[in-house]
Amino acid sequence: MDKPVNNRAWFLVLPVLALVAFSAVLPLMTVVNYSIQDTFGNNQFFWAGLEWFEDVINSDRIRAALGRQILFSAIILAIEIPLGIFIALNMPKKGAWASFCLVLMALPLLIPWNVVGTIWQVFGRVDIGLLGYTLAKLGIDYNYVNDALDAWVTIIVMDVWHWTSLVALLCYAGLQSIPDAYYQAAKIDQASRWKVFRYIELPKMQGVLLIAVLLRFMDSFMIYTEPFVVTGGGPGNATTFLSIDLVKMAVGQFDLGPAAAFSLIYFLVILLISFVFYTVMTKDQGAQ
DSSP states (O other), rough: OOOOOOOOHHHHHHHHHHHIIIIIHHHHHHHHHHHHHOOOSSOOEEEEHHHHHHHHHHHHHHHHHHHHHHHHHHHHHHHHHHHHHHHHHHSSSSSHHHHHHHHHGOOOOOOOOHHHHHHHHHHHHHTHHHHHHHHHTTTTTOOOOHHHHHHHHHHHHHHHHHHHHHHHHHHHHHHHHHHHHHHHHHHTTOOHHHIIIIIIIIIHHHHHHHHHHHHHHHHHTOOHHHHHHHHHTSSTTTTOOHHHHIIIIIIIIIOHHHHHHHHHHHHHHHHHHHHHHHHHHHHHHOOO
């Protein structure tokens, strides 16, 4: 006998749908509207077609920002994913030390993004910052305000400090789900530590690793607050990522049409790369 369907349950979902429509769909449609129109002021618009999209795609400035953004995300993933796995593998599995390590790893995630940027902005200053002052006393020429390489190093170290904990906690949760029988069988077979990791732990962590890679890619590709607070996109345009360039275009220059087209392309790029990540990683997981 078929189970009866209670359509009244949909009424419980309607408030959520209305909230999503108000907070996401309507602003998105507004951006789409701005991206295909132009204005001379007085809230009078006329059709511009794909003109703004062509300007954004052909812009050398945006291409340079895209290159910096891809490089930053690639460096972040190359550092945080292996480092998070290493930390998770070396965290205690049970007892009071396990609870202490979990709390310690969660602390950076509790700090708001603008506070993280402010902390590292002060921390790296040569005159009053502990890091900058110490490096200066050691004879190391460090100044993230004037040197592009120092600015990049500062932002990368800051992001690694802030977000590696997320990868470590996700990997730790994946490791905790592995039954003890797997380790006992590996011990009986006298499997090496590398083989235990390669054939037991890594396959069991693939699900959480997929989540970690997607979250860290999307967040690093959309990063704005931390580098803006620390460097303001400088020195010059050395740390002007896509999000900072977008805000400069929309708020600083008030070019609403190009900024709207830019934001839509930005969204589609993130969606496309995330889909590629998801497809590749789930395909490898299914093959195993």
